[in-house]
Amino acid sequence: MDKLIAKSPCEGLLPLTVGSVTLTEEEPGVMTSVAPYKGCEEALSEALKAAHGMGYPAANRATGRAGSRAVWFGHGQAMLIGPVPDATLSEHAAIVDQSDAWAVVRLEGEGAEDVLARLVPVDLRAAHFKRGHTVRSLLFHMTASITRVGDTAFQIMVFRSMAETLVHDLKTAMEGVAARG
Amino acid sequence: MRITCPHCGERDRREFYYRGAATDLERPAPDAGEEAWDNFVFLRENPAGETRDLWYHEGGCGAWIVVARNTVTHEVLGTQLASEARS
The missing domain is CATH 3.30.70 (Alpha-Beta Plaits)
Incomplete structure (x- = not known):
């Protein structure tokens, strides 16, 4: 058999930085x-x-x-x-x-909360949503798992098949937040 | 409209899928007879007042939830997990 080449869900899409917020792909193992x-x-x-x-x-x-x-x-x-x-x-x-079934990304930086506020109908501000807290909710139209992994860092997971949509929706929100200055 | 999920807390209605009357939880025994089964499959109450519905938290934790609400005042009176409502 030919040697198979592993391809991560967000290959070719990430990393991405807009303003003060960075989106990178995680290697969850x-x-x-x-x-x-x-x-x-x-x-x-x-x-x-x-x-x-x-x-x-x-x-x-x-x-x-x-x-x-x-x-x-x-x-x-x-x-x-x-x-x-x-x-x-x-x-x-x-x-x-479930390995390889989920796209796992990390959204980090000043303003990451503002980016998620545009997409997720749950209050993810630090006062309510601390490190070690997680939610299952919607990210725009996708079901997602969102976990706070740092003071300004979130781990976001969606089905692998939706990786491109996830990056597109987050990018649009990041640009919107950055444009407000 | 907001619904309180027993796991997730108060969430927006868009996270939920509506199934129908919570009579699904009271499935008759296989040998309960024609009348009981006819009732279960076809006949529904249409109350002006309190009713119990099944909702699915599809945009969240994936739990089936029994929501008690008032059809006259639109007040949501309470929620519980369907798995607990039946036991």
Whole structure:
């Protein structure tokens, strides 16, 4: 077989800087959805702590740090981003590989909140939405996962097939914010 | 219009998909008889007042939610996860 060439979701589209805000693509590594079986959330959290050093995240929260994160991903599921999932997790949860299925970008800089305010119908200002907070909401017309990963930095995830639309919508909003000076 | 998702908090209506009356949660037993099934499939209440609907938080956490609301005043009275409403 020919050697296959890996292509990231946003290849050729990023990085991008408009004004004070920068949009870059993240390399998330292995991504795994973790959906605890009924009544198994605590046992799963213990197993996650033992294997990967972070608990199962509560609703609207993310645990862990850059390179090894568990992000709440909706009703009854979280996304483990970074590490290869330990086999012990599958005793307590349905484990499904999601690597390469999501476009993951990082929006950073003074004004990143203003950019997202144009696209997301949720208040993401620092007073409400602190580091380690996450939401599932809409980014323009796409369902997205948005997590604050720094004082002025957000991690944004959408389906891989929507990578180009994501960059287009964010670019338009970034230009709008920059134009206001 | 705002709907409070039990997971996500108060969110804009555009994040939700409307399914219909929450009678879907009261599915009769397979042998419940013709009348019960006819009722379940075809007959709906049309109340002037309190009603319970199923909404899906498709632009958010993906949970099915039972929303109690008043059809006369348009007041939303409360929400709960469908998984908990049924158990």
